[in-house]
Each structure stands twice: as structure tokens, then as C-alpha cells.
Amino acid sequence: MSSFSLHGVAVSSGITIGKAHLISNALLEVAHYQVPNHLVADEVKRFTNAIKTVKADLKGIHQDLPDTLLGDLGSFINTHLAILSDKSFLDATKKMIREDQCNAEWAIKLQLDNIIEQFDAFTDAYLRERKQDFIQVVERVIKALLGHPSSQFSTNVKKSDDKDIILVAHDISPADAIQFKQNQFAGFITDVGGVTSHTAILARSLNIPSIVALQKARDLISEGEVIIVDGSQGVVIVNPSKEILKQYELRQRQWQLEQQKLSLIKSTVSKTIDGTAIALFANIESQHGIEAIQESGATGIGLFRTEFLFMNRADAPDEEEQFLAYKSVAQAMKKAPVIIRTLDLGADKQANLSNIETANTALGLRAVRLCLTEPHIFHTQFRALLRASHYGNIKILIPMLTSLAELRQTKLLLAHAKQSLAKEKIPFNDHIQLGGMIEVPAAAINAKAFARELDFLSIGTNDLTQYTLAVDRTDSTVAHLYNSLHPSVLQLIANTIAAGAKFGKAVSVCGEMAGDAQLTKLLLGMGLRQFSMHPSQILSVKQKVLQSNINKITKSVNRILKIEDIAKTELQVKELNH
Numbered sequence: 001m002s003s004f005s006l007h008g009v010a011v012s013s014g015i016t017i018g019k020a021h022l023i024s025n026a027l028l029e030v031a032h033y034q035v036p037n038h039l040v041a042d043e044v045k046r047f048t049n050a051i052k053t054v055k056a057d058l059k060g061i062h063q064d065l066p067d068t069l070l071g072d073l074g075s076f077i078n079t080h081l082a083i084l085s086d087k088s089f090l091d092a093t094k095k096m097i098r099e100d101q102c103n104a105e106w107a108i109k110l111q112l113d114n115i116i117e118q119f120d121a122f123t124d125a126y127l128r129e130r131k132q133d134f135i136q137v138v139e140r141v142i143k144a145l146l147g148h149p150s151s152q153f154s155t156n157v158k159k160s161d162d163k164d165i166i167l168v169a170h171d172i173s174p175a176d177a178i179q180f181k182q183n184q185f186a187g188f189i190t191d192v193g194g195v196t197s198h199t200a201i202l203a204r205s206l207n208i209p210s211i212v213a214l215q216k217a218r219d220l221i222s223e224g225e226v227i228i229v230d231g232s233q234g235v236v237i238v239n240p241s242k243e244i245l246k247q248y249e250l251r252q253r254q255w256q257l258e259q260q261k262l263s264l265i266k267s268t269v270s271k272t273i274d275g276t277a278i279a280l281f282a283n284i285e286s287q288h289g290i291e292a293i294q295e296s297g298a299t300g301i302g303l304f305r306t307e308f309l310f311m312n313r314a315d316a317p318d319e320e321e322q323f324l325a326y327k328s329v330a331q332a333m334k335k336a337p338v339i340i341r342t343l344d345l346g347a348d349k350q351a352n353l354s355n356i357e358t359a360n361t362a363l364g365l366r367a368v369r370l371c372l373t374e375p376h377i378f379h380t381q382f383r384a385l386l387r388a389s390h391y392g393n394i395k396i397l398i399p400m401l402t403s404l405a406e407l408r409q410t411k412l413l414l415a416h417a418k419q420s421l422a423k424e425k426i427p428f429n430d431h432i433q434l435g436g437m438i439e440v441p442a443a444a445i446n447a448k449a450f451a452r453e454l455d456f457l458s459i460g461t462n463d464l465t466q467y468t469l470a471v472d473r474t475d476s477t478v479a480h481l482y483n484s485l486h487p488s489v490l491q492l493i494a495n496t497i498a499a500g501a502k503f504g505k506a507v508s509v510c511g512e513m514a515g516d517a518q519l520t521k522l523l524l525g526m527g528l529r530q531f532s533m534h535p536s537q538i539l540s541v542k543q544k545v546l547q548s549n550i551n552k553i554t555k556s557v558n559r560i561l562k563i564e565d566i567a568k569t570e571l572q573v574k575e576l577n578h
């Protein structure tokens with residue numbers, strides 16, 4: 001058996017070695033046959049029964065979801081249930097069975113092809129990826145029609161072997177992922193998916209090594225072949241040689257040892273060798289699973305991306321629903337800070353909220369711009385946030401600020417929301433802190449003005465890198481050009497931290513840079529004292545904090561900031577870690 005490697009997008013780190021188990025792709029196996037006239041009504045019935053079976057199946061999975069997975073997975077399953085209730089989709093399929101006298105599997109597959117064509121016409125990456133939801137639902141319906149077990153993995157996988165099984169699929173739906181979770185597979189890899197795909201989000205919440213966007217893994221890998229999944233590098237090695245296998249077994253043991261060591265510092269106070277306290281906060285996307293956040297060692301919420309409450313649903317959450325979500329996080333975190341960002345919709349995050357069309361979603365009407373254009377959205381969210389502020393330590397964060405004019409309009413709307421609550425005698429924290437995301441170069445260059453007018457700043461390095469380098473963060477064809485260590489990006493970050501220091505305002509980084517332990521010393525040396533990241537990254541960043549001596553690294557970092565070349569910067573950052 002020849003050895004080869006595949007490269008994809010790493011979405012959940014760790015190294016795993018096991019045997020491949022191929023997940024069948026029902027869509028590729030659909031046959032086409034004619035149904036005799038007198039059996040057409042039965043065929044329609046067979047179709048509606050299959051829809052009912054899948055719906056019941058998904059509802060059951062949703063009901064059994066533990067609270068920790070409800071946020072990430074619950075909304076995806078709701079999306080799938082909504083598709084199964086889509087009248088025009090169901091009616092069109094039934095009509096085709098009747099008119100063409102074809103089998104139900106064939107009719108639903110042709111309907112899917114039509115829908116895929118429409119989705120492919122979207123220029124927006126996020127919307128294009130949503131076609132996967134339709135594909136996953138239809139796949140499940142076809143399996144029900146064919147009488148396949150509802151679970152994706154076949155019964156020939158022995159339970160005792162599960163921990164050594166690596167699932168190889170064209171795609172994995174949220175419902176399948178839950179079943180995988182229950183069976184504790186060693187890892188999974190898929191042909192499709194991108195950074196914003198559901199699979200990527202799920203993989204992180206399941207915490208097992210996984211790689212997406214491998215293109216042809218499902219075709220190239222055979223059942224039972226030994227594979228190595230390096231979820232940190234995005235590499236899959238199939239049929240490794242003895243030497244490679246040995247190397248990876250060693251790396252896997254090192255990784256496991258490292259994880260065990262990290263768990264020992266869970267309750268250690270986060271401060272540097274010279275005694276500087278460093279706040280390590282968590283980024284969250286919903287009010288669910290806060291216990292897991294506290295378990296992770298985070299001492300606050302540094303970024304609650306509230307737009308996720310608005311996505312994957314037909315209507316927007318009203319004031320009461322938002323209030324309850326924010327309040328539950330504030331209460332669960334007790335007195336710890338909870339920084340809640342107002343809607344950052346647009347670009348790769350879309351919802352059914354506004355009818356306004358924008359040509360370029362990344363540079364168009366997104367985030368604060370959208371909220372200022374549709375002030376009722378802002379007003380509702382401000383009222384919900386203010387009401388919740390009575391129950392904990394909530395701070396408000398505004399995304400995508402570019403000019404002071406936007407900030408002033410925002411402040412007026414916040415004051416208006418306060419007035420309306422005061423009139424109704426509803427309690428809220430009148431001194432609630434207001435912060436701004438610094439993620440557009442214009443704001444980073446003019447950071448002093450924002451530091452003067454706001455209570456705190458939070459640097460969104462994901463967008464700051466995208467906008468500074470003119471590299472779309474969702475486009476894999478230019479992914480090699482996306483690098484937050486570009487000297488221009490570093491200078492903008494340094495400028496923002498300096499502005500905060502000048503006006504005595506807290507500055508944090510809440511983009512991906514904050515969670516990359518290889519960059520912790522660099523950011524500390526630049527003067528950063530607050531980091532917010534995915535909860536799974538907190539301990540590895542804390543370990544770096546505990547090993548850092550601010551005085552020592554500041555001098556080296558000042559030298560790094562003078563370098564004009566990315567390659568040299570990367571080298572020096574590596575040295576900083578040794």
C-alpha cells in the first residue's frame with residue numbers, strides 16, 4: 001500500500017492515529033426508475049413518511065443535546081428542521097414524483113441540484129456554504145428512503161474499536177456529529193468545508209482533531225487504511241511508513257503529555273514572572289455552556305459575538321429573548337466582566353434582518369453601519385443589554401468603528417435607550433462601560449481619538465489583518481497572503497495599545513492572534529495585558545504568560561517592531577519563544 005499525504009484546513013488541533021472508516025455518500029448512489037401509474041400515490045406517501053422519520057430523528061437528537069452543545073449544534077439542527085418543513089421544497093418534490101412518475105430519491109435529488117445551482121450563484125462565501133445544509137438534509141432523507149440506519153456509521157464498527165476510528169466523509173452534518181460525539185471517535189476529516197463551515201465550528205466544540213476541505217479524501221482513502229491526522233498542521237498521512245508512524249506516535253504522546261500538564265495550571269493565577277497580572281478571557285457565541293467556559297480557566301468573557309443569536313433562523317430575536325440570553329451569561333459569570341458585542345452582521349455572517357442589499361459584503365453595510373442605518377435594531381439590542389446589565393458586570397462593545405461620527409451617533413442611541421428604560425422605571429446600570437473594536441486600519445491609525453472617547457478598546461486582529469493587507473479572510477486562494485505578523489499590522493496593533501496606555505484605557509485583543517500561544521510573548525512585549533480567545537486555547541496561552549518576564553521581552557519586541565520584512569519578523573518571534 002503506497003503512502004501519501006493530503007493537505008486541508010486544520011479546524012481542531014491535536015494528533016490522532018487510527019484506521020479510516022468511510023462514511024457512505026447516499027447522494028452518489030441514487031438510482032432512477034419509473035413508478036407505475038397506480039403506485040404513484042404510494043411513492044408520494046413513501047416520501048412524506050421519510051420526511052416524518054427524519055424530522056422525528058432530528059427532534060430526538062435535539063432533545064437529548066447536553067446544554068454544552070445546545071448553542072453550537074442546536075441552531076444547526078433547527079436549520080435542518082426548517083428545511084424539512086419548507087413547503088415549496090416539499091411540494092416541488094411531490095409534484096415531480098407525480099408528473100414524471102419517478103422514484104422519490106430521484107425527485108428529491110433533482111430538487112437539490114436546482115437548489116445547489118441557486119446557491120452557487122451567490123458571491124458571498126458564507127451564503128455559498130449554507131447549501132451544505134440542504135445537501136446534508138437531503139442525504140439524510142435519501143438514507144431514510146433507502147432504509148439505511150439513521151446513524152451515519154455502519155454497525156460493522158465495533159464499539160471497542162471506536163477510539164481508534166477516524167471518520168472519512170464527504171461532509172458531516174451537525175446531527176451526525178452528535179452521534180460521533182457519543183461514540184468517541186478519534187478524529188474526522190472531510191472533503192468539503194471551510195473556516196466558517198458548520199463542520200469547522202462543530203469540530204472545535206467536540207474537541208477532537210479534525211481537518212476539512214481535503215477535496216478528495218473520501219475517494220483516495222480506503223476502508224481500514226491507517227491514517228495520521230495532524231489537526232494542528234492540517235495534514236493527513238495515509239499508510240505511513242514505520243519511521244513516520246514512530247515519529248507521529250512520539251508527537252502524539254508529547255501532545256497528550258502537554259495537555260495533561262496544561263490541566264495542572266487551570267486554577268493558577270495568570271501573571272508573569274515579574275508579577276504583572278494578565279487577564280485571559282473567553283470568546284463565546286451563545287449563552288449556552290457557560291460552565292465549560294468557567295472550567296477552561298477564563299476569568300471573564302472578552303467577546304460575546306451576539307450576531308450568532310440572529311443567524312440560522314427566519315426571524316430576529318426580540319428584546320425579551322435577547323435580554324434573557326445576556327442576563328443568563330451575566331448571572332452565570334457572577335461579578336466577572338462580560339463584554340457583549342453589538343451585532344456584527346454582514347460579510348461572512350448573514351441573517352434575515354434587513355432588506356438592504358450591499359455590493360461588497362466585507363466593505364459594505366455591515367456591523368455598526370447596518371445598526372446605524374436601521375436604528376430600531378440597535379435600540380432593541382441596547383435595551384436588552386441595559387436591562388441585563390442590572391444582573392452582572394456587562395460592558396458593551398461596538399464592532400467595525402471607522403469614524404468618531406459613528407461613535408457619537410451610537411452614543412446618542414444608547415442614551416436614548418437608557419431614557420426609554422428610565423421612563424418605564426426598568427433598572428439598568430447607568431454607568432455601563434462602552435468600548436470599541438479596533439479592526440479597521442482607519443480606527444487603528446486614529447486610535448487616540450477612540451481611546452479618549454471610549455472606556456476600553458478591543459483589537460479585532462482578524463479583520464484588522466484582512467483590511468490592512470486587502471486579503472479576504474474567507475478566500476482560500478489568497479490564504480497564503482493573510483499574515484497577522486505583517487509589519488504594518490503589528491504597527492497598527494502597537495499604535496492602538498499605546499493609545500490605550502496614554503489615556504489609561506484597557507486594551508485587549510479578541511481576534512485569533514490572542515489564542516495563538518506562539519504570539520503571546522510578542523503581544524505581552526507590545527504592552528497587551530488582556531487577551532480574549534476560544535476557551536480551548538486559554539491554558540496554552542496561560543502557560544506562556546507564566547513563563548514570561550515582561551522586562552526581558554519588551555526590549556526584544558521593540559526590536560521586532562522595527563523589522564520591515566515578514567520573514568524576519570517570523571524568525572524573531574520564534575526566537576522570542578526559545
Ligand code: PEP
Nearest residue numbers: 439460461462463510511
Ligand atoms: C476580529 O475581527 O478579529 C474579531 C474578533 O471579530 P470577528 O472575527 O467576529 O470578525
Ligand code: MG
Nearest residue numbers: 439460462463
Ligand atoms: Mg471582526
